Amino acid sequence: GAGVSQTPSNKVTEKGKYVELRCDPISGHTALYWYRQSLGQGPEFLIYFQGTGAADDSGLPNDRFFAVRPEGSVSTLKIQRTERGDSAVYLCASSLGPAGGSTGNTIYFGEGSWLTVV
Amino acid sequence: AQKITQTQPGMFVQEKEAVTLDCTYDTSDQSYGLFWYKQPSSGEMIFLIYQGSYDEQNATEGRYSLNFQKARKSANLVISASQLGDSAMYFCAMREGREDNQGGKLIFGQGTELSVKP
Numbered sequence: 001g002a003g004v005s006q007t008p009s010n011k012v013t014e015k016g017k018y019v020e021l022r023c024d025p026i027s028g029h030t031a032l033y034w035y036r037q038s039l040g041q042g043p044e045f046l047i048y049f050q051g052t053g054a055a056d057d058s059g060l061p062n063d064r065f066f067a068v069r070p071e072g073s074v075s076t077l078k079i080q081r082t083e084r085g086d087s088a089v090y091l092c093a094s095s096l097g098p099a100g101g102s103t104g105n106t107i108y109f110g111e112g113s114w115l116t117v118v
Numbered sequence: 119a120q121k122i123t124q125t126q127p128g129m130f131v132q133e134k135e136a137v138t139l140d141c142t143y144d145t146s147d148q149s150y151g152l153f154w155y156k157q158p159s160s161g162e163m164i165f166l167i168y169q170g171s172y173d174e175q176n177a178t179e180g181r182y183s184l185n186f187q188k189a190r191k192s193a194n195l196v197i198s199a200s201q202l203g204d205s206a207m208y209f210c211a212m213r214e215g216r217e218d219n220q221g222g223k224l225i226f227g228q229g230t231e232l233s234v235k236p
Contacts, residue, residue, distance in 0.1 A: 042209050042226030109163035
């Protein structure tokens with residue numbers, strides 16, 4: 001597709017359950033990012049992939065969160081033993097390359113997966 | 119310490135008038151990038167405009183311009199000729215260029231909610 005695609009768009013799960021959120025980046029984009037956005041807040045960085053490897057996972061809150069990108073395209077964010085505090089919008093984004101600093105590789109976001117843990 | 123500060127939780131503007139959304143940032147890097155995103159109620163983060171720290175001219179994209187004042191570490195967004203469809207949350211974000219952050223992780227501010235009045 002033309003943009004970043006995320007599924008499911010909405011997910012309601014019970015506390016303690018396992019959840020997977022999927023992201024399909026823009027075709028040709030090697031860099032992929034996961035962010036989490038709580039109500040009334042700006043997005044918070046979780047993890048960044050360059051190709052298949054996680055180049056920066058410093059934003060993952062704890063070991064219940066894990067993400068993979070086995071073939072360098074689609075990524076899955078996995079949350080184990082969900083807690084009510086995990087309720088948020090999980091945003092995926094991609095960019096053409098691993099540019100840092102002042103280089104102009106723009107990061108494009110999907111519409112997010114709204115996770116509610118009850 | 120907060121890296122991106124947006125001091126205006128909410129702003130109102132009359133349709134067809136210009137509005138400035140404030141953003142200040144904090145970094146010790148020489149190489150960094152500044153972004154503005156729009157987030158309507160649908161939740162998608164829409165890229166608006168980008169300014170690199172080495173860019174000598176202020177960035178412009180249609181009705182959007184970025185008033186970049188490097189010495190003051192400010193990157194205010196100016197929207198000219200406001201339209202009703204501009205009503206949304208607006209986020210300022212920064213990407214630093216440290217060696218350990220070549221992936222381009224974005225740090226977001228808290229956002230400003232803009233309401234355009236007819």
